[in-house]
Amino acid sequence: MPEPAHTPRGATEADRESLRALVGEVFRPSLMDEYPQLYHAETLGNCRVVEVGGDIVSHVGMTVQDAAIYGCRVRVACIGGVATHPDHRGNGYAGACLDDAIRVARESGTDIMMISGDRSLYRRAGCRRVGEEYSPSLSGEALAALDHSDLTLREATVADIPTLRALHHGEPLHWKRDPDTWRRAMECGWVMNRKSRFVIVEAYGEAAGYVIVQDISDGETWPQVSEYAGDRARMLRALAAYAADTEAPGMRWHVSGHDAFGLAVARAAGARWPESTTSGTYVVLDLPQLLGRMRPYLTEYLGGADALRVEPIGDGYRFDLDGATHHVPDIGCAAHFVFGTREDRPTAAPTSGPLADAFPIPALFYGLNYV
Structure with missing residues (x-):
């Protein structure tokens, strides 16, 4: 029998341990530590929760920040960590939390909502897979044919945040990240659900770009690049250098369909480049x-x-x-x-x-x- 209705609200610091228990049971105990940008004190209130009997039983996590598309500033809400305790499913709590997140996002002037998943709950809210994208990959043998002798790779540190920000802001599509966002991500070391390495690419003694590379997970053999910035030909040669340094048998990355030069470089190197969409689903608010x-x-x-x-x-x-x-x-x-x-x-x-x-x-x- 359905439980009585409970109204979603913003999470508070008093909810933190109960929320940790919920997402720890539904996902994994380390989840809150892996996503400090979602659960740090300044943004916790964006997360929508339902409380029953003093416990948080349903949750929709949300961040809201600005991004730039070809120089035009837009506001974006990102949704993740959607969870309902197994004992409280079937009561519509996740849907109510998502509806409340959409309401809060709209009231704050948000244009787009991105959700890190695709299921009926999101489809009913109008979310769809978007983007005319590609997911290139290149074997270790093909990467070994690329000359990277003029490049130096090194691990990025928090002291490199101004450089990383400048390189990222040079991209035609980029997020308006403050230094704390970079610092939190680098300190926890998780990007797109995987432990990751932040790598600076240097040429002629100066930082020329960066790559963020995910560690290989169970069942995978080729590392995935979750973010990069800089000249595309140089970045591809940087992947060759990374593969040589780590003995990776190949590399995978993402290219926007609007990145004509990035696609041309991948093709010229002999990459496979199957069609894809951007990660997760979008709804225009x-x-x-x-x-x-x-x-x-x-x-x-x-x-x-x-x-x-x-x-x-x-x-x-x-x-x-x-x-x-x-x-x-x-x-x-x-x-x-x-x-x-x-x-x-x-x-x-x-x-x-x-x-x-x-x-x-x-x-x-x-x-x-x-x-």
């Missing part, structure tokens, strides 16, 4: 607001700043550009339209004209913002 923030970029393709109008129609939206209209029937299709996808689309995106030129825009990849 406020489409007109997001497109307003992306206006400087979109204006290059659409003419005047006010040329594109977006109007809510039922559960979806209508795009109107100089009398030419395009309708997306629901919020999930809106995410597909804006960011592209490898999933089947219920409605076709424009294949020609300025809307097809401007969309999709590139989707953010988590890197060390994964929760």
Whole structure:
């Protein structure tokens, strides 16, 4: 029989040990220590919880921060650590916590929500897999053919945070991370659910880029790069240097479909590059607001700043550009339209004209913002 309704609320410091017990049972005891960006004192209140009988029995973790897409600043909520105690499942607590997280995110002016998973709970909220991405891999034999004699790799330390921030901010897609975010990630050493190494790539005696490489887990043989920054040809040669130093039999990484040079470098080296989407699922929380923030970029393709109008129609939206209209029937299709996808689309995106030129825009990849 379902339990009485319990209203979700923000987590507090008084909830910390009960919350640790919950996520420790559902996931693993070390989870809270692996994600300090989610559970540190300044952001704990973003996490939504349900309390029953003095215990936290359901939880949706959330961080909110800014990012940049082609110079346009957007606000992003990241969701993770979604858990309900086995004895309290079937009462709708996780759904209530997710709904409350969406409410809080919208009220704080958030444009996009990224969730580190894909299941019916998220699909019902409009989340979809987005991005026209690739997941290249290169064997150790192919990497050995790349000359990396001009590069030096070294472990990054917290003293390198200003350098790491500058390199990351040089990317066309990047997160607006403060030094504490970098420090917490480096001190715990976990990125995208794996123990990871932060490596500076030096050329001509200066830092030219970085790679964050996950340790190999059970059943895997090739390390995965979870984040990188810098010239793409140099970064690929840095992976060759890393493989040589660690005797890795191959390397895997992620490339945005908008990174034409990154793809060209991977192809030229003989990489396999299967199609993929960005990690997890996306939902657009406020489409007109997001497109307003992306206006400087979109204006290059659409003419005047006010040329594109977006109007809510039922559960979806209508795009109107100089009398030419395009309708997306629901919020999930809106995410597909804006960011592209490898999933089947219920409605076709424009294949020609300025809307097809401007969309999709590139989707953010988590890197060390994964929760």
